[in-house]
Amino acid sequence: MKKNILVLYYTQTGQLEDIVKNIARPFENKNEEYEVTYYNIRLKEDFPFPWPSDVFFNTFPESYLQIPSEILPPPAEVLNKKFDLILFGYQVWYLTPSIPTISFLKSKYAADILKDTPVVTISGTRNMWMLSQEKLKVYLKDLKTQLVGNIALVDRHDNYTSVLTILRWMTTGKKEKSGMLPAAGVSEEEIAGSGKYGEIIEKHFSQDNFTGLQPELVKNGAVEIRPFLVRVEKVGNKIFTVWSNLIIRKKEKRPLLIKFFKVYLMAAIWIISPIVLVPHLLTTPLFWFKRKKQREYLQGINLK
Ligand SMILES: Cc1cc2nc3c(=O)[nH]c(=O)nc-3n(C[C@H](O)[C@H](O)[C@H](O)COP(=O)(O)O)c2cc1C
Structure with missing residues (x-):
């Protein structure tokens, strides 16, 4: 029997979608063994992109306080299946998992989908995701999932450069290099190369043994911590x-x-x-x- 893999995410710019699709590719390539289902979280009223500057800042209190919005029900193919592994993509808004992510986690659907299922979290952020991941760990524990791995892709430029480029990207939609500033977000090479993490996950999943998955992901550059x-x-x-x-x-x-x-x-x-x-x-x-x-x-x- 084929194993069911769920790839769950939200994305505004498409960056996270590119990342999770690359990571899921090794599973897609073995389509005699795996059935991969994608679930893109949708809000009843979505946030605009590019962001008008006042809306961007106005989102802060609800983001930080984890106040959910209403999501559209997940499709039947997500609700009616039991998954063997979940690749959980999310981004950070104001040092907290984004409102769409929190809205899903607080929705009545989350428990049924996530319960008793191993989860690998995958984030695509500017560079401050570490304490958000701690907040997410609490949700996953309360929802009785088993967190087996984490991949945190970031913009590797220095902290100031990435503030400038992300603000330009979020408020104008302009991601590419311009003037003195480099391109915003996770680098193209890193997004394209993220399939290697999928291979590591697939290997551990096929052996039904997640011990050692996280150290192997870390060894391959999946999580960089800058103490500052x-x-x-x-x-x-x-x-x-x-x-x-x-x-x-x-x-x-x-x-x-x-x-x-x-x-x-x-x-x-x-x-x-x-x-x-x-x-x-x-x-x-x-x-x-x-x-x-x-x-x-x-x-x-x-x-x-
Ligand atoms: C309102 C808002 C707040 C953000 N706050 C943070 C943050 O605190 N830390 C961080 O590393 N990235 C932050 N980001 C960047 C996002 O995590 C993400 O990388 C970016 O929005 C692109 O994601 P997407 O296209 O997959 O939605 C923020 C983005 C938005 C829109």
């Missing part, structure tokens, strides 16, 4: 908690607060984050082992 970004994410989560709750509470002042938040966020990226960087670098020898342990944990699939 983890630090920025930790500080960012604290700040976002304050801002998101304030904006949600003060409904009548929302447009004004969103404007302040936008200015604050830009200042935080360009001014506060370099201030965080200096003590981070200075304390490198002091926290060497702590950071090494943290890196190993974040590269893994366990939940503390």
